[in-house]
Amino acid sequence: MPFAYFASRGQESRWKVRISLMIENQQVEGPNMTTTEVAMEEIDVELCGKLADCGGEVVKTIIPVAGCTVEALFKSLHRQHPQLGELLSDRRIKVCVNFSIVDANASVAVGDQVALFPPVSGG
Amino acid sequence: MSVQVSLATRLFEPADALRSFTAEIEEGAIVSFTGYARASGRSIKQIDAMVLESYRGVTLASMKAIAADAMERFEVERCVVIHRAGRIEPKEAIVFVAAASTHRRAAFEAADYLMDRLKTEAVFWKREEGMGDRSWIEPTGRDYVDAARWNS
DSSP: OOEEEEEEEOGGGOEEEEEEEOOTTSOSSSTTOEEEEEEEEEEEEEEOTTHHHHHOSEEEEEEETTOEEHHHHHHHHHHHOGGGHHHHTOTTOEEEETTEEEOTTSEEOTTOOEEEEOOOOOO | OEEEEEEESSOOOHHHHHHHHTTTOOSSEEEEEEEEOOSSOSSSSSOSEEEEEOOHHHHHHHHHHHHHHHHHHSOEEEEEEEEEOEEEOTTSEEEEEEEEESSHHHHHHHHHHHHHHHHHHSSOEEEEEETTEEEEEOOOHHHHHHHHTTOO
């Protein structure tokens, strides 16, 4: 497991998360482990099409206040919404940020309009 | 050159759309196509309705991009695309496209192209509802083969 986290509600509706970062494939204990605090905030992610059947039209997830990549957003959704796990594994799912479809390296910031698109049906 | 693309959230009348498109004709050819909702579904034998979900401006933008590509690819002077979204009952029009060109071939091809790409790329999520069930549907293999004809 690349990292573990422990979360508690902080002030002003923000999440403060203590993240124990470890270098993957190295020992859990010892000098390779460092601890830091990252301010997190909850965002809404809209689910379109058949995704909404499993998760509802909107799910909440937490991302760093400084933002994260689409790839990190997916990991966050996987952790926090295991009921979506199989559907989210579909590599055809596209992420729409502020009304544009973006790739896995794109950034997601707090306040962005984020939606997950399953494969389109066409007209 | 003019392009009109719209997302209709209510019933529209294709005959009115065609009448409007042909009102001030200057080209030599107009080709139009209208798609209607069928009563028999792909997964559900007898459907009550087809539901097309769209996503804010993204669906309309995807339709506009397809129409713009058609205008660039074929020698057409005008085209119109109207697509329903929301709950559509059998026998209601889902889509209307029309293209106008000096000679017939470009108009035929543009209308064909518009429909092939709309069927596979327009940002809609479509489900059939009926007989107490609902089923999401995706483009068929045939739809993808049709759309691939334009890749060359």
